[in-house]
Amino acid sequence: xxxxxxxxxxxxxxxxxxxxxxFSQDPSKRMEMGQYAKAKVAYLExxxxxxxxxxxxxxxxxxxxxKTNMPxxxxxxxxxxxxxxxxxxxxxxxxxxxxxxxxxxVQAKSNLKYSSSLARSNPDYYLALAxxxxxxxxxxxxxxxxxxxxxxxxxxxxAKAHILKGDFLLTQNKAGDAANSYKQAxxxxxxxxxxxxxxxQIYSRGRIxxxxxxxxxxxxxxxxxxxxxxxxxxxIYLLFDQYPLARKSYDSYISKTEPTPNDLIRYASILVLxxxxxxxxxVLAKLKAMNVEDKNILRLEAYADYETGKYQSGLASxxxxxxxxxxxxxxxxxxxxxxxxxxxxxxxxxxxPQFQKTIELDTTRFSLNDEIGKIYxxxxxxxxxxxxxxxxxxxxxxxxxxxxxxxRLYYLAATNKTAxxxxxxxxxxxxxxxxxxxxxENFAKVxxxxxxxxxxxxxxxxxxxxxxxxxxxxxxxxFYEKALVIMNASPDKFxxxxxxxxxxxxxxYYVKFDVATKEARKADIPLYRDSSLVYWNNILxxxxxxxxxxxxxxxxxxxxEKVK
Numbered sequence: 001x002x003x004x005x006x007x008x009x010x011x012x013x014x015x016x017x018x019x020x021x022x023f024s025q026d027p028s029k030r031m032e033m034g035q036y037a038k039a040k041v042a043y044l045e046x047x048x049x050x051x052x053x054x055x056x057x058x059x060x061x062x063x064x065x066x067k068t069n070m071p072x073x074x075x076x077x078x079x080x081x082x083x084x085x086x087x088x089x090x091x092x093x094x095x096x097x098x099x100x101x102x103x104x105x106v107q108a109k110s111n112l113k114y115s116s117s118l119a120r121s122n123p124d125y126y127l128a129l130a131x132x133x134x135x136x137x138x139x140x141x142x143x144x145x146x147x148x149x150x151x152x153x154x155x156x157x158x159a160k161a162h163i164l165k166g167d168f169l170l171t172q173n174k175a176g177d178a179a180n181s182y183k184q185a186x187x188x189x190x191x192x193x194x195x196x197x198x199x200x201q202i203y204s205r206g207r208i209x210x211x212x213x214x215x216x217x218x219x220x221x222x223x224x225x226x227x228x229x230x231x232x233x234x235x236i237y238l239l240f241d242q243y244p245l246a247r248k249s250y251d252s253y254i255s256k257t258e259p260t261p262n263d264l265i266r267y268a269s270i271l272v273l274x275x276x277x278x279x280x281x282x283v284l285a286k287l288k289a290m291n292v293e294d295k296n297i298l299r300l301e302a303y304a305d306y307e308t309g310k311y312q313s314g315l316a317s318x319x320x321x322x323x324x325x326x327x328x329x330x331x332x333x334x335x336x337x338x339x340x341x342x343x344x345x346x347x348x349x350x351x352x353p354q355f356q357k358t359i360e361l362d363t364t365r366f367s368l369n370d371e372i373g374k375i376y377x378x379x380x381x382x383x384x385x386x387x388x389x390x391x392x393x394x395x396x397x398x399x400x401x402x403x404x405x406x407x408r409l410y411y412l413a414a415t416n417k418t419a420x421x422x423x424x425x426x427x428x429x430x431x432x433x434x435x436x437x438x439x440x441e442n443f444a445k446v447x448x449x450x451x452x453x454x455x456x457x458x459x460x461x462x463x464x465x466x467x468x469x470x471x472x473x474x475x476x477x478x479f480y481e482k483a484l485v486i487m488n489a490s491p492d493k494f495x496x497x498x499x500x501x502x503x504x505x506x507x508x509y510y511v512k513f514d515v516a517t518k519e520a521r522k523a524d525i526p527l528y529r530d531s532s533l534v535y536w537n538n539i540l541x542x543x544x545x546x547x548x549x550x551x552x553x554x555x556x557x558x559x560x561e562k563v564k
Contacts, residue, residue: 028060032194033228035257040064055081055088059128062094066101074098089118093128100138108138123151127164134168144168159189163198175205193219193226200229204236212236227256231263234270247274261292268300277307295324302337311344332362339371348375366395382413383435400449404456407442410435411463432466439463447482457483458497461504474508481505491542499539503548506535510552529556 030039043061046052058081065074075098081091092115099108119125126147133144145168151161166181179202185195200215216233219226234249247270254267264287271280281304287297298321305314318338322330339354352375355368373388386409393402414435416428440463446456461479468475480501487494487501509532516524533556539549 031060031064033226035227036064036068037258040068053084055085055091057081058084059088059090059094062091062098066094066097071098071101087118089115089122089125090128092118093125093132097132097135100132121154123155123158123161126151126154127161130164130168134171141168141172157188159185159192159195162188163194166198166202170202175202178202179206191222193222193229196222197226197229197232200236201232204232204239207239209236209240225256227253230256238270238273243270243274246270247276261287261290261294264292265294265296265300268304269296272300272303272307275307277304280304281308295321295326298324299334302341303333306337306341306344311341315341315345332358332365335361336365336368339368343375349379351375367392377409380416382409382416383431385409386413386438398445400446400453400456403442403445403449404459407439407446407459407463410439410442411459411466414439414463414466436463436466452486454483454486454494454497457486458501461501465504471504471508471511477505477508495542499542499546502535502539506532506539506549506552508532509535510556513556532556 027039027042030036030042040061043057043064046057047061058077062074062077062081065071065077075095078091078094078098081088081094085091092111096108096112096115099105099111115125130144130147130151132138133140133147145165148161148165148168151158152165155161162181162185166178166185169175169178169181179199182195182199182202185192186199189195196215196219200212200219203209203212203215213233213236216229216236219229220233230249230253234246234253237243237246237249250267250270254263257263259267264283268280268283268287271277271283280300284297284301284304287294298317302314302318302321305311305317314337318334318341321334322338335354335358339351339358342348342351342354352372355372358365359368369388369391373385373392376382376385376388386406389402389406389409393406396402414432440460443456443460443463446453447460448456450456457479461476461483464476464479465471484498484501487498491498509528513525513528513532516528533553536549536552536556539546540553543549
């Protein structure tokens with residue numbers, strides 16, 4: 001099955017958060033890891049208990065509210081921080097950011113001007129401004145870079161400034177320069193997991209996977225609860241199809257965080273890739289219980305249900321997926337699973353267009369032509385089945401088995417009498433000569449590749465009878481004779497086929513005898529009569545009760561009437 005990389009993540013049975021210690025327990029580090037809810041709880045606890053006089057707490061708390069689209073709450077805490085310490089510049093920067101977000105540029109510029117008078121030699125002030133200018137509003141790459149450089153000028157060995165410089169350079173598509181900035185950050189603060197985390201992301205972006213994994217492991221070695229490293233390491237493993245390792249990383253990530261719906265969907269997808277369909281189903285059930293609406297849930301449900309034998313519910317899921325108007329770009333595996341689920345629900349013919357679409361989107365799934373052939377064969381559309389089996393021969397060295405299968409299908413198509421309406425009957429009649437020709441060509445290949453196998457000769461004989469239904473030309477005779485030589489070595493095994501061959505040749509000479517009799521060709525009459533009798537008598541030797549042989553012998557022994 002082609003690889004599926006779609007948003008996903010977490011198993012709700014792991015919805016717990018272990019007690020964090022050390023590095024990761026610091027609310028500012030939780031912010032760094034994107035755990036805004038946890039950081040907010042920790043900051044609010046200190047604020048409510050009046051356990052801090054640090055204005056930075058208010059700046060961080062205000063930023064959390066800004067990042068979670070609660071600007072009024074953000075402004076409240078920035079202002080509280082200013083009341084606590086009027087000379088601390090960062091909360092003024094917070095207000096500047098707030099006013100830009102709410103469209104009050106006059107107040108933004110007023111607070112910015114005032115804050116600059118307080119900044120003095122505080123590098124964090126300039127980094128806060130730089131982060132603000134890196135946002136869409138107010139977007140100013142030049143001012144962002146200028147403020148980062150000012151922070152580095154004040155404190156050259158400041159790892160945080162080097163990290164932000166790397167982040168900025170990435171926004172300018174300067175990955176090489178960004179990598180150098182992250183290396184500088186590691187040099188000045190090698191025991192900070194964020195420095196290694198950022199370096200790993202650059203390596204991953206450049207597809208230097210081993211170095212990316214190495215840096216992620218260093219981040220985890222510094223702080224085993226540095227949660228983003230587990231998630232990103234899982235994503236890196238996914239990039240080179242290491243599904244068990246990706247799943248292991250995500251297991252750790254999920255066990256250490258409160259997964260979002262997107263995390264859960266991502267996790268479920270990894271579980272499907274790792275073929276743990278039962279567990280994936282549990283994750284998806286939790287998502288549905290949470291009333292999460294996402295197109296990938298139906299997709300993954302269909303995949304997992306198919307693999308665990310829940311074909312009816314799987315079909316309902318994949319049909320729901322395709323009926324959703326937001327799913328405008330399904331991937332090849334969606335069509336393949338749809339086709340497979342239709343087949344499992346006894347809707348074989350409906351699976352054909354799904355498999356055709358799969359091949360169209362992903363040529364590596366060319367082998368599905370074989371499945372299409374099987375469906376057509378099962379539903380007795382023999383020539384269509386033969387066509388798709390012939391397609392398969394373009395990708396392999398054909399064997400006698402391949403040629404026999406295709407020849408047999410064309411033979412069946414030529415003898416098929418299932419058409420009921422006049423149009424279909426006419427179509428079959430017009431196509432019959434070509435089908436006979438193709439059957440003959442394929443059976444000839446069987447005999448060429450396997451001359452000591454009776455099947456090629458026998459079916460070539462049967463095919464020739466379609467061209468000579470009255471046995472006047474004896475087109476099948478040489479092929480039946482070839483088959484007889486082979487089958488007579490095992491008469492008990494091929495009794496039915498031997499009888500068929502003997503009857504054809506016996507009847508061929510019977511027709512010759514009959515014509516000679518009518519034309520009074522006295523020299524030919526006994527020759528054809530005796531030749532025919534040999535074959536009919538051989539049949540009676542095998543089966544004395546064969547009525548056709550008995551009747552033929554009786555007719556041959558009657559004295560021919562004189563020609564007037």
